[in-house]
Amino acid sequence: MAKSSHREKILSVGMEVVHRHGFAGASVRDIVKAAGVPQGSFTNHFVSKEAFGLEVIDLYYANALKTMAETLRNEELPPLQRLRAYIDRTKERLIRNEMRNGCLFGNFAAEASEVSEPIRQRLVEVFDEVQAAVAHCLRAAVKAGEVSPSLDCDETAAFIVSSLQGANLMTKTLRSTVPVERFKEILFSSILRHTGSA
Amino acid sequence: MAKSSHREKILSVGMEVVHRHGFAGASVRDIVKAAGVPQGSFTNHFVSKEAFGLEVIDLYYANALKTMAETLRNEELPPLQRLRAYIDRTKERLIRNEMRNGCLFGNFAAEASEVSEPIRQRLVEVFDEVQAAVAHCLRAAVKAGEVSPSLDCDETAAFIVSSLQGANLMTKTLRSTVPVERFKEILFSSILRHTGSA
Numbered sequence: 001m002a003k004s005s006h007r008e009k010i011l012s013v014g015m016e017v018v019h020r021h022g023f024a025g026a027s028v029r030d031i032v033k034a035a036g037v038p039q040g041s042f043t044n045h046f047v048s049k050e051a052f053g054l055e056v057i058d059l060y061y062a063n064a065l066k067t068m069a070e071t072l073r074n075e076e077l078p079p080l081q082r083l084r085a086y087i088d089r090t091k092e093r094l095i096r097n098e099m100r101n102g103c104l105f106g107n108f109a110a111e112a113s114e115v116s117e118p119i120r121q122r123l124v125e126v127f128d129e130v131q132a133a134v135a136h137c138l139r140a141a142v143k144a145g146e147v148s149p150s151l152d153c154d155e156t157a158a159f160i161v162s163s164l165q166g167a168n169l170m171t172k173t174l175r176s177t178v179p180v181e182r183f184k185e186i187l188f189s190s191i192l193r194h195t196g197s198a
Numbered sequence: 199m200a201k202s203s204h205r206e207k208i209l210s211v212g213m214e215v216v217h218r219h220g221f222a223g224a225s226v227r228d229i230v231k232a233a234g235v236p237q238g239s240f241t242n243h244f245v246s247k248e249a250f251g252l253e254v255i256d257l258y259y260a261n262a263l264k265t266m267a268e269t270l271r272n273e274e275l276p277p278l279q280r281l282r283a284y285i286d287r288t289k290e291r292l293i294r295n296e297m298r299n300g301c302l303f304g305n306f307a308a309e310a311s312e313v314s315e316p317i318r319q320r321l322v323e324v325f326d327e328v329q330a331a332v333a334h335c336l337r338a339a340v341k342a343g344e345v346s347p348s349l350d351c352d353e354t355a356a357f358i359v360s361s362l363q364g365a366n367l368m369t370k371t372l373r374s375t376v377p378v379e380r381f382k383e384i385l386f387s388s389i390l391r392h393t394g395s396a
C-alpha cells in the first residue's frame with residue numbers, strides 16, 4: 001500500500017538530496033535511502049523521476065512564495081527595503097547550506113532544462129513569477145519616490161532575477177557569499193541609484 | 199592499445215555530449231557511443247570520469263582563452279568595444295547551440311562543484327582568469343577615458359562574470375538570447391555609463 005507519509009518523506013528529504021547532488025546526480029536509490037523508505041515507495045508515488053522532479057520544484061517554490069510574501073510583496077516595508085530583505089534572505093539560504101548548493105531552480109535550469117521540456121517550462125513559469133514580484137516591488141519604489149520614475153521596472157526586474165542566479169552560482173562555486181553581497185552593492189549604488197530630486 | 203586519436207575523439211565529442219546533457223547526465227556509454235570508439239577506450243585514456251571532466255573543462259577553456267585574446271585582450275580595439283565584442287561572442291556561442299546548452303563552466307559549477315573538489319577548484323581558477331581579463335579591459339577603458347576613473351575595475355569585473363553566468367543560465371532556460379542582450383544594455387547604459395567629462 002502507498003503510504004502518504006512515505007510520499008511526503010520522499011519529497012522533503014528528496015528535495016535536499018537533489019539540491020545537494022543535482023537531479024541527475026541523485027539516484028532513486030539515494031533518495032529512498034536518505035528518506036528511510038522502501039525502494040518500492042518511490043514508484044508507488046511517482047510515475048517517473050521527472051514527475052518527482054516537478055514536485056520537488058513545486059515544494060521549493062512554496063518556500064520561495066513564502067519568502068516573496070514576507071519581502072518583495074510585504075506592503076508594510078518601504079519598497080527598496082523589501083528588495084534588500086529579499087536578497088538578504090537569498091544569502092541566508094545559501095549560508096544555511098554552507099554555500100554548497102546554490103539555488104535549486106538554477107541547478108535544475110543548468111542540468112535538466114535541456115533534458116526535460118516539462119521541467120524547463122515549469123522553471124520558465126517560476127522565474128516569471130519571481131520576476132513579477134520584483135517588478136511589483138520596483139513599481140512601488142517608483143511610486144514612493146525611492147527610484148527614478150524613468151526606471152524600466154520590468155526590464156530591471158528581469159535583470160535582477162538573472163544576475164541573482166549568476167550570484168547564486170558563483171557563491172556555490174567559490175563557497176563565499178561575496179558574489180551576492182557584490183551584486184547587492186552594485187545594484188543599489190548604480191542601477192537603482194536615484195539621480196533625481198528625492 | 200590506447201590510440202591517441204581515440205583520446206582526442208572522446209574529448210572533443212565528449213565535450214559536446216557533456217555540454218548538452220550535463221556531466222552526471224552524460225554516461226561513459228553515451229560518450230563512447232557518440233565518439234564511435236570502443237567502450238574500453240575511455241578507461242584506457244582516463245583514470246576516472248572526474249579526470250575526463252577536468253580535461254573537458256581545459257578543452258573548453260582553450261576556446262575561451264582564444265575568444266578572450268580576440269576580444270578582451272585585443273589591444274587593437276578600443277576597450278569598451280572589446281567588452282561588447284566579448285559579450286556578443288557569448289551570445290553567438292549560445293545561438294550556435296540553439297540556446298539549449300548554456301555555458302559549460304556554469305553547468306559544471308551548478309552540478310559538479312559540490313560533487314568534485316578538483317572540478318570546483320579548476321572552475322574557481324577559470325572564473326578568476328576570465329575576471330582578470332575583464333578587469334584588464336576595464337582598466338584600459340579607464341585609461342582611455344571611456345569610463346569614470348572612479349570605477350572599481352576588479353569589483354565590476356567580478357560582477358560582470360557573475361551576471362553573465364546568470365544571463366547564460368536564463369538564456370538556456372528561456373531559449374532566448376534576450377537575457378544576454380538585456381545584461382549588455384543595462385551594463386553599458388547604467389553601470390559603465392560615464393557621468394564625467396568625456
